[in-house]
Amino acid sequence: MSFIDDFLASWREYREPGYYDGFDYHWTMSVDLDRCTGCGACITACQAENNIPIVGEDAIARGREMQWIRIEKYWEGEFPDVKLRFIPMLCQHCDAAPCETVCPVSATYHNQDGLNAQVYNRCIGTRSCAVYCPYEVRYFNYNNHHWDAPLEQQLNPDVSVREKGVMEKCSFCIQRIRQAKDVAKDEGRRVQDGDVQPACVQTCPTEALVFGDQNDPDSRVSQTMNDERAYHVLEELNTAPSVVYLRKVETDAV
Amino acid sequence: MASIDRRDFLKLVGAGGVGTGAGFMLREAIKHPVENLVPYPVPPEDFSPGIATWYNTVCSMCSAGCGITVRTREGRAKKIEGNPSHPVSQGRLCARGQAGLQVLYNPDRVTTPLQQTGERGSGDWLPLTWTEGLSQISGRLGELRSSGQGGAVCLLSEGQRGHMHGLFEQFMANIGSDRLVYYDYDHPHPLLAAMNRLFGTSELPYFDLGNTDYLVSFGADYLGSWLSPVHHGLGFGRSRQGRDHHRGRFVQIEPRMTLSGAAADEWIAAIPGTEGIIALAMANRIVSQGGYQGDDADAWAAALEPYSADAVAEQTGVAAETIARVADTFAGTGPSLAIGGDGAGRHSNGVDALTAITALNYLAGNLGIEGGLIFNPEPVAGQGAAARHASYRSMLELAEDAREGRIQVLIVNQANPVFTMPAAAGIGEALARIPLIVSLSSFMDETTAMADLILPSHTYLEAWGDDFPEPGVGFRAGAISQPVVSPLYDTRDTGDTLLAVAAAVNPDGALTAATTEEYLREQWRAIFERDAPTEEGTAQAQEAIAAETVEAAAEVVAQAAPEDDAAADAPANAEAAVAQVAPAEGAVATNPDPAGWMPDAFDEFWNSLLRAGVWGENTRAEQGPVTVDASVIDAIGVDAPEFAGSSETYPFILQPYLSLNMHDGSGANLPWMQELPDPLTSVVYGSWLEINPETARELGLRDGDLVDVESPQGTISVPVLTFPAIMPNVVAMPVGQGHSEFGRYASGRGANPIEILAPQVEPETGSLAWNATRVRLNPTGRRANLVRTSGLSRDLGRGIIQTTATGEAEEHASTKLRSIPITVEPA
């Protein structure tokens, strides 16, 4: 019985918001909806950085697209008083992630930097995590993908390619985080604000995306979290996301 | 690393401690160490497995000229990022710029010289060696030149700028021909003509979006495909939320919502071709309300008299109150900015319309000020390139010359007029009359497929070049393109091919460089030597270099430019200042004095240029008062747009637009761009026709129904897609798909709206009025495969995208981030 008690005790602790604040880093992204133009540069940047396969027309027709970050589009109103609003949607790296609790083999887990990580070679493809993710940001490899030669020469050697039967999703460019941590360690310091930028953040032309460490109160991302426009998508689900959105400002016509 | 914004960049330039007017360098500010002074192909000794190396070069996926930095590992290009030091991109990049890697590693590249052995267009290609290929073309050109027929040689290229333009010019001079023609579908002829008419300048101006408080865009999709989308994106973001609660507002006036329209605070639907008339009504309002007090106010009042808001409301489809309100805000907000782009300029009244729109900046006092329209200095190289840009009309003349046998040899370089000209132009059939067509393109596109001989060029990531961005950023800036990987295939630098041909045809010609790199070095040496600084400059720079610390350099910089703001900003800019001053030792060292303290100074300078990926110069023109000629004011006016086809037979106006992914079709062979959901419709891998939902309902059309779109010139079949933000009598379609050639990802996919455009031109520039064709829709009863990424298009009250109104922040403060404690009960 004591095993169960231990397990529940640590589980309780683990699910408590703020648990990750005790660790060195708590990686967080903020998305300013008042800046985002829906241009999609982040999508292609991510696809290039993370070896995301080109799935082809038929796969997309069957709802099997793979891009880890997508731009959701919502129309509001009718012509001529019509608005189109955009929101970049990616894994929210929830501190209380529903996807993690359902994986029978713990292929998806929370690492000590506040990242929701995916262990590809542990994943057995039950796809339960995708069902439980309220943000619909998990993508399943229904096929083995290939790159028409020599497109494979572009593949990023810092990121593994995934096989059929494996779930994948945004990793906050963990390879870049790891590299920044290595450099910082060699120099005997903490990773500083601005040392690491995921691919989407780096390319975004409007600077809508900001990435950093929530545990550092002076980081840019911490500041954006104090912005009065800050909110979490589907916050009523209590997933404690690590992605913060800043409300879009809509002015009356003047 | 902090990204520099334009203002800092300008201050940096203004504070230049290295002698007055001297060219300066910005060392790359990227965090990854760039250890390479020379590109990969030359010294492989810096090749360390597992260590990424970054090279700076220039994006050529559109004409904006963003500086980029390419990450390579083990000699392969892995990722492209914006170059943080480059004033255009400032570390950022658009989706197409990201996809440049798929140009380099595209499986459908032409990998070796080829000769067409069957009928033209038969696709029977025989691989050749370069020696064979070059001797074929040189032989023919030599014959023509020695028989005095050099003039029958035409070089048709995508637009060239900077010193590459000079190389092309000299090549043609060597052959003895004046037929150097640049052709880009979206070259901004109408805007250049409007700038010239109003202000007598031949440069595109700098639109300072980042500092403007109120932007009115007439059909310019500045965030999507117009002129310099990355730079505009930067400005947009900063104006919106980068200025401490001082938020700029954006208005978009156009018949169909573009990406910029969606981003705007206010989107105003206007009848196609009436954008200029709306601008005149705004001008009328400003002048008649006393918002303009210049000496020529009376002349303006007289010229604008017929264009009251009430008078134009019906014609333009915009309510008089709306026009008056926007005009009042425009005049009453400073700085404001009016821009007009492709949507407004591609009509029979395009130049008049863009003149009217640009004139709003004159009336509201937005010229030459921060946040307004800033004039660009003449670029340091590439003068005369603008005059080479062919309009639709001049392309027709070229076609006529081809038909009449006045062109014996056509050399095509990356231009694809067979795809980007309407069928009505008959360009394909005209080019087929030319006895010898040689293509220097990297891909088998529609025009290259007609060639007899292909001498394939490197892609831009393997090639040399340089670039002075247009539009510039208010001061002179440029960058060198360098190879970031060794060539993948048996291809050559375009410049090298031309140099080799020139040397064979005319060994005594002026073009003596053996390679493009050598040619560029010669040209940059001239810039370097011109910038030989004064002695004080040298002393200061040496002091700064010797100081070598941020603080010390800041002091030197502050002293060198004792203006208040530079001094005040010195500490903030210090780090950048070190970067600025240190590499300038090269520039300083070009002391013409034989006892110069660094004999190989130019090499230093050149290597610094490659390393930095950017060069800049303090050339902000002193902006005196601008006056508009009285005759121009008198003549101001915009006629009603003319359309091909009668409104009875052809009830819809077709708006083909450049899509963000495909651009003019050159993006269609990149799988990432095919797979990137269209920003407004989420469609992938195909073409579609946007139609107002109400209209579609009346016609009984649903998403995915295949219709024949018929214009007076032809018919294409495409699926309809209801689009909530388009006028009822307008249909729109993205350009870019519908290739018959161009590789596995592009060919046989979708339809090309350019094909059915009527040959309607804007009379002054002769540019194609591509928004001026009427069409009718004939349902086919068939369905088509319209693939979109999944998801609902309405929020349905889920509150996924939340909004707030300015000034209401407190109300929302209570809904700030909160975390709800979770308790897990033990079982």
Ligand code: SF4
């Ligand atoms: S790159 Fe930036 S502006 Fe463009 S869609 Fe992504 S988040 Fe939005």
Ligand code: SF4
């Ligand atoms: S967003 Fe979805 S995939 Fe990401 S951590 Fe949350 S539940 Fe898991």
Ligand code: SF4
């Ligand atoms: S805007 Fe043009 S030049 Fe800049 S990154 Fe995009 S394609 Fe390249």
